[in-house]
Amino acid sequence: MLVPNPKRFNFYDRIYLGDATNMKDIPSSSVHLIFTSPPYFEAKKEYQKEQTLDQYLVMIHCMMRESMRVLINGGRLVVNIANVGRNPYTSINMHINLMADGLKFIKRGEIIWDKGASTGGSTAWGSWRSASNPTLRDVHEYLLVFSKCSAKREKPHGINSVSAADFAVSTQSVWHISSVSAKKRKHPAPFPIELARRIIDLYSFVGDIVLDPFMGSGTTLETAVLMKRHYVGIDIMPEYIKLAEQYINTAKKERNKNGPT
Numbered sequence: 001m002l003v004p005n006p007k008r009f010n011f012y013d014r015i016y017l018g019d020a021t022n023m024k025d026i027p028s029s030s031v032h033l034i035f036t037s038p039p040y041f042e043a044k045k046e047y048q049k050e051q052t053l054d055q056y057l058v059m060i061h062c063m064m065r066e067s068m069r070v071l072i073n074g075g076r077l078v079v080n081i082a083n084v085g086r087n088p089y090t091s092i093n094m095h096i097n098l099m100a101d102g103l104k105f106i107k108r109g110e111i112i113w114d115k116g117a118s119t120g121g122s123t124a125w126g127s128w129r130s131a132s133n134p135t136l137r138d139v140h141e142y143l144l145v146f147s148k149c150s151a152k153r154e155k156p157h158g159i160n161s162v163s164a165a166d167f168a169v170s171t172q173s174v175w176h177i178s179s180v181s182a183k184k185r186k187h188p189a190p191f192p193i194e195l196a197r198r199i200i201d202l203y204s205f206v207g208d209i210v211l212d213p214f215m216g217s218g219t220t221l222e223t224a225v226l227m228k229r230h231y232v233g234i235d236i237m238p239e240y241i242k243l244a245e246q247y248i249n250t251a252k253k254e255r256n257k258n259g260p261t
Contacts, residue, residue, distance in 0.1 A: 012209045015221070015233040015241050015248075020213035021062035023234060026070045031232065032153075032208035034067050035199045035220050037080035037191050041092065053090065060092075061099050063213055067148075068103050070211065074153040076203045077105065080113070080191060082141040093142045100146050108151065111143035112174045113195065143175075143199070158205025161227060170202045187217035187240065196223035204229060218244025225251040 016025050020036070041056045051059075060079075067077045084090050093110070100107055116139040127133040162170065169175075180192040196219050200210060206228045212220035215233035217240060224231040225248055235241055 012230040012232050015215065015218075015235070015244060017236070017238060017241060018234050019236055020234055021059055021066065023066045023070055023211075023213060025234075026066075026211065026232060028069050029072050030209065031070045031211045032072055032075050033200065033204040033229075034071065034075070034077045034211045034213065035080075035196060035203075036063075036078075036212045036214045037189070037216070038063065038214050040082060040189055041084050041090070057095055057099075060096060061103075064096070064099055064103055064105070066213070068105065071148040072153075073149040074151070075148050076108070077146045077148070078199050078203065079144045079146075080141060080195070081144065082138060086135050093144060096144055100144075105146035105148065106151055108145040108147055109173065111145065113141045113143055114174055114176045115139050115141065115179045116176075143195075145203075153205075156205045158207035161206050162201040166198070166201060170198045185217050185219075187243070190217055191219055193219055193223050193226075196220050197227065200224060200227050200229060215244055216240055218247045222247040222251045226255055228255065 011025055011027060011030070018025065020038075038060055041051075041053060064077070064079075071077065079096055081092050081096060083092050097107065127135075175195070175198065177192055177194050177198075180190050200220075200223055204210060207230070209230045209232060210220060210224040211232040211234075212218075213234045215221065215235040218233060221231040221233045221244055231248070233241075233244060235244070
């Protein structure tokens with residue numbers, strides 16, 4: 001059953017129109033898990049037309065600083081990120097790890113999300129079949145895992161949901177999971193429910209509060225509902241809030257098929 005902590009304000013099971021860099025609606029030390037996928041750094045995106053790399057990194061840093069504030073001690077932050085560019089190549093994951101050091105997060109490791117099975121036959125050309133300028137094409141992204149203050153959760157109020165078989169697979173550092181269609185999800189850069197399911201299953205208990213400050217189409221929130229967790233979402237795009245609400249409502253119906261929670 002979903003049993004919220006009565007000492008918490010009723011800020012959860014809600015979506016907020018707002019900015020991930022200022023989570024003003026979220027109380028300090030109230031969230032158990034943050035799983036988020038910040039927007040790719042691509043100038044062609046509508047919300048990044050005039051954003052420099054430095055500005056992008058400041059945005060990520062502010063999100064992480066706020067994450068440190070809202071997480072409970074022992075709470076986890078998991079950031080799904082892809083590196084960008086080829087000339088030069090920009091290691092966004094390196095920047096985030098350095099930010100984590102400065103903010104006193106405990107680094108818990110990196111998961112490689114291998115999308116190779118779903119990338120198709122396209123190629124990043126550079127130079128075709130020539131050593132002149134071959135260009136790599138990414139078939140992976142990173143899941144960077146951090147904890148606040150302590151590696152261990154103290155006095156958890158929920159129960160575990162991860163099975164022995166899933167635990168054995170999810171604690172490996174490489175996850176082979178196909179990507180999801182942007183067209184089908186109605187969002188330019190979605191991640192699959194299976195990715196969120198593994199993170200939520202591994203790093204939270206039933207009844208925990210799961211936050212996604214770059215909510216997008218709401219995959220983290222939808223998955224939290226299906227897995228009997230509470231959710232909080234933040235996004236700056238009203239159309240994505242409406243889309244996420246549709247997915248969440250469907251997830252609630254699916255979850256409740258087996259009885260009330």
